[in-house]
Amino acid sequence: MTSTSPSAHSKTLKPEAPMAKKVPHEMTIHGDTRIDNYYWLRDDSRTEPEILAHLQAEEDYAQAKLAHTKPLQEALFKELTERLKKDDNSVPIKRNGYWYQRRFEDGQEYAIQVRWADVEEGREQVLFDQNKLAQGQDYFALGDWDVSTDNSLLAYSTDTMSRRIYTIEFKSLDTGAMLPDKLEGTQGSVVWANDNKTLFYIRKDPVTLLGYQVFRHTLGTPQRDDVLVYQEDDKSFYTSIYKSMDHQYIEIFHNSTASTGVSVLPADSPEGEFKRLHPLEDNLEYSVQSLGDQFYIRTNWNAQNFKLMKANTQNIGDKSKWIDAVPHRQDTFLDDFIVFQSHLVLRERLNGQLQIRIIDLTDQSSQTVAFDDPVYMAGFSANEEISSDKIRLYYTSMTTPLSIYDVDLVTAEKELLKRDEILGDFTPSHYQSERIYVEARDGTSVPVSLVYRADRFKQDGANPLYLYAYGSYGSTRDPYFSASVLSLLDRGIIYAIAHVRGGQLLGRPWYDDGKLLNKKNTFNDFVDVTKSLGELKYADPGKIFAVGGSAGGLLMGAVVNQAPELYLGVAAHVPFVDVVTTMLDESIPLTTNEYDEWGNPNDKVYYDYMLSYSPYDQVKAQHYPHLLITTGLHDSQVQYFEPAKWVAKLRDMKTNDNQLLFHINMEAGHGGASGRFQRYHDLALEYAFYFDLLGIEE
Template sequence: MTTGLDWANLFIYRKITMKKFKFTLISTALFAVLGCQEAPQQNQVEAQTQAQQQVAVAAPIAEKVPHKVMIHGQEFTDNYHWLRDDTRSNEKVLGHLNQENAYADSKLDATKQLQQTLFEEIKNKVVKDDRSVPTLNGSYYYFTATEGDKEYFTYFRSEHKDGKNAEAIFDANTRAEGQNYYGVGALQISSNENLLAFAEDTLSRRIYTIQVKDLTTGKLLEDKIEGTSGSVVWANDNKTLYYIKKDPVTLLGFQVFRHTLGTPQSDDELVYEETDNSYFTNISKSKDKSTIYIHHGSTESSGVSLISADDAKAKPERFIPREAGHEYSINKLGDWFYVHTNKDAINFKLMRVKATDVKDRSKWQTVVEHNPDAKLESIALFNQHLVYETRENGLTQITVSNLDNSKSKRLTFNDPAYTAYLTGNKNIDTDSVRIGYQSMTTPASVFDVNLETLDKTLLKQNKVLGDFNPENYKSERIFITARDGIKVPVSIVYRKDKFKQDGSNPLLQYGYGSYGLNVEPTFSISRLSLLDRGFVYAIAHIRGSETLGRPWYEDGKKLNKKNTFNDFIDVTKALVEQKYGDASRIYARGGSAGGLLMGAVINQAPTLYDGVHAAVPFVDVINTMLDESLPLTTNEYDEWGNPNDKTYFDYMLSYSPYDQVKAQAYPNLLVTTGLHDSQVQYFEPAKWVAKLRDLKTDDNLLLFKTDMEAGHSGASGRFKGIHDIALSYSYFIALAENKI
């Protein structure tokens, strides 16, 4: 279930011990209470206090400590390498981060009331007591529910479709008590439906501990499996668990273990070990529960190994040999495997083959042909039907096909920009497919669609409390021509009575543009607070995503990466020219790889934006991609290129935000990170901000805030995260209104 808050899960691993360090100021109130100091001493104390307060609000200037390295025969100096502390315990580093926090807080003091107003505004639009649509899986219908001001979900199951007489099987609120951060990984029910395996992260490093609850007694078993990726799958004997162990240095999940209940983790059997560190490893189970899948995924290649779920001693077997450049996934239906593959099909196609003929490619049959103009994205299989998603001209289409006669029908949608997706289809024997649907003006909705007639039954549409009326808002979808002639799709939303296409509205543009990930035109409760204040919100579907198919992604990575940045800038310029936004009040926001986008954009076009928010930004591209000990480095060479190759090194160096900071004016800039971030380490933005402070020639704001308890996804909990949104939006609103 989603509240549509549009922030968390932007964007993972090692358990670390952080020595708490607090930046404190002596207040004049303290000395006033003492009251026994002589006047000269009082004056001296007041002078000291004022000096300390001035230090607190002065922009922190990081010390320069040259760190020299030779790369490709050239010497490079990194003056801020000292800000890297893998233990998160160095008091000098923590002190600098806390000074940055104090400085940012002082500069944002004028927005405190606005932040609180936005927090209450957004929170008051969220339904407090809510639940998701029950989904049938085995003998029970499962759903999540929220209650009052509780931050986390409670998980339920019921024997009834409407969820009546439900039993609470897992309460994340109880489990989260006393934790500064709490995240739930997998929740998996055993085949006999009596045991629940669950994974928890309490440090925001996405390192999970797996435990097991006996649902017949409500008690936890003694088993505790630590250092995992959070994925867990049951064998069919109800006593064997498969999980993934993480490398303690790179934090990649690379080993699949088999655990028997009642035995220590040290006795667990290693089933599979990934020796190629360019691959991720994941596990799942076939819909018919017969087979456990080990998924091998890299940026440009993938594969699957199979283990019988009925044999607790089974060894994994490759479905087919892995090949460089071949990406595929599989679904099982009876004696057939359906293979979603890019073999001779850049936009993917769907094949099928009998389990006995998998190794004989001549016996593979085409089910859905390759379409060079539409990417085949995902499928759902049922006894008599195949349902598949394609992305055509940037929008998702859903097709229902009869397996007996191959006759197909397509669902239709009305919004100019929307997202539709398959969700909760756990059972093979059913007469309907469940889909999710939302747009920038339509809250998230869940439908059951009859597989024969395509009649839709609305099961739920998320409510928005207060005076929300979708008719007050309008979304558009336009195409903007980039500098090389490519047309870039853009999704736009605004409040009708606040918008005049005369170049007078403030505009916030969002982008990502990496890994082939698409930023969907979804509904957002929090975004309403911007639209209601006259902001236009635009999503630039730039190259590096797969919005226009796989070639759109290929044209925005490695040696084509600059297309991503150029697209974003060209979209902004065109939106100004077409008077969607006020040229003096244009803002941009991006996180993680979208933070790299922000860094590259402001180096290239620093005067185009009045303000930018770079969240958990990947900005130190060269140093990160040269350090194989860091998480996510080696398995991202196919995304960014390998800088050990000078061709890639030179290209990456030419856009790396940290390396390209120069003496020029920059826009107002808010940078946010989490101390425990394991995807983009905190020291990347810390170094970037330090270098910007040293070189920038303007007097604009440069604010850096580190959440000392959070990781890559920010604060946990459905309401705690709203504070992060309120901070970001208050920053943009205050800039637009000249309040800071």
């Protein structure tokens, strides 16, 4: 392999691309042998000098190739961050007699969390200052925090390695002193019992990074004495813990792709045992919220698009005794719900559009909260008190910044509490959004959300396009406002989200039609959306830039193999591209959990199907678009060696001179750089990469 010297950081000296050596590694299953020449790039310890040197050479090469865009990157970083209000505050949240607020001050990277008693506004107490906690750390992330029931103790978790492994610490809010207790190797969640001395947390497997053990910790005792109260032995399940909104229960949520369930423990009896509310069943999904002696149950039992049922504590274990609270509707997906003492609030999707519906529990009358934008995103914000007569919602659209509302549960009238302030000359009326539907190759109509600068848009086939998609796990990318997207729109670039199958915009069938043996629909939808936006003259076919991250990076890898000629450039962030090898390796985090998403390649049917689209396996000798690929060395979700191997193979096999840049953050993990502003350096680099291809110099 070759490296670049510091003098190569010049546009005129044409830095040489690092070429990884080939070390054939045979892998045989189902009578099929694959040769992986770059398997050697995997080092779980992240200490092998030769591998680190190669990764650094790739980063040096990327920086050298983009050196001429440094002034543009700096200008873009300034532009992106100057739109952000430097001393921004969250809307205060009422919880157990105190108001809580998150504050950003003086342009600092991290937030300060404060509170004040309900009757003492102005006499605030600082719970923690993340800026101080982050001092001296290359990376810092706050996981979770919670205050004890008597308001006297704080527990919070932090990660300084970007591996999503958190340390929990404790602070007395009466004296300000840190307690000696320290819990290592956790998933980050902290949940207090009602006795103010017992805390529940999840410990992670240090190899797979799965949170699988729930422990009970008593303040003042060493972690080695903590009591294991639940262990998940099925590696296809994720484990998480919560406290119910009415503070009755500590809840363990069991979640696999096709089966979910809940175990509960009365929060007043932390020494007791967790009990499963209903046995886990294949393809049965349910979640609950308690209200008195009743449980409201969101479930897919005989309801592909989910319905809401209810049962009392005696009948919750037998689903045949559950009764409908909100029946299943074929055209409406029940996305989420909250139960208050007097009202039920639903988050639903009807024909792909979100709506918030309020139901009076006394007379069952219902009303829908009205919003103005043609397409938007709305959902539940911080709702802490079950006795409240208002629900707090967030709302945003592609032209409306994030807004926080309180909505009266009786009248459905909205009170705007805050709308994010966008600094500079932002005027919402200068921008226009719309949703269109395009026909995929199998006749399916695929939704696309678009936004553009109204005074610069003509549907004449001359517009550059920035096209984003994700398309996995039923995760839905709703149309939302992004201040950073303004840097595209103000330069005449259209921003679009392709709502491809594999997401859940059109309900559970939309997800089911984009996973397992239907996964190729996700890739085909994106390609067909790309073609249609050119044919409909929204975009110049020669100026299309595609973007996706993680499973969306898999999407990018698949489409550049399938239809590389459609894209001027592609950015694939932390991409999951080595599908078959990863899904055959149970030591890699998240592998076994995701058999219901991708399939188990130990089954030949799934092996053959995965192999037919796996981006790394399907790299071929052909022209590829300009590519920007990013990763973090410490990524725990998609390991760095997947994109590293992909880049090495692409370098060896691609047949044109288009750029192939591999940007590696040697300190970061899956989420990239930490801090409020630091992440904009990477976005500025991505935008500069695209603008440079378009000839945009400022």
